[in-house]
Amino acid sequence: MPLELTVEPWADAYQILPGQTCVVVTHSAAEDGSWSGTLREDEPFQVDHRRDSVTVWANGTCFHLGDMAGEAIDAADWECPALGRGPQQ
Template identity: 55%
Template sequence: MSNDGQELLDLTVEPWADMHRIPPKGTCIVVTHAPAGDGTWGLPSHRDAPFEIEYRPDSVTVWVNGHCFHLSDKEGNPIDEGVYGGGCPAQTRPPQ
């Protein structure tokens, strides 16, 4: 999601209540992974959708239907790497 406004845009990722702020002209990409081997997303009413999104003028809430999430900018660089709900396996990096 992109912030086309002039003020910070609050981003809440649920069900972890993880808060982030998207700066003006900034973009934040939310990625999640399905926990089930059959590729479903877990919630009976949204089994084919990885997210539910609620938009408000000064904030957006993303309900992640997967078992974890991670955030990146539009170039794919991690945002706040290592603080994501459930320890997202896509964010686990081998020791350097």
């Protein structure tokens, strides 16, 4: 069965197929690299795992998804202002 991945606080949902690995990368705009919002101080993520789903709280300004080789899983997620990239205006 696929595993549902939800990335919060954006409520973006993805399906991870059996045997597939998904890497969530979050970016902070804070120059000191600090993170807020997790249960433990200064952690970039909080992960809640259940039998058929996982929720990742990516406590940054944006995130992107990739595989273990760094290839984009969802190309739209690579449009991250923290990386100096964004939608064309």
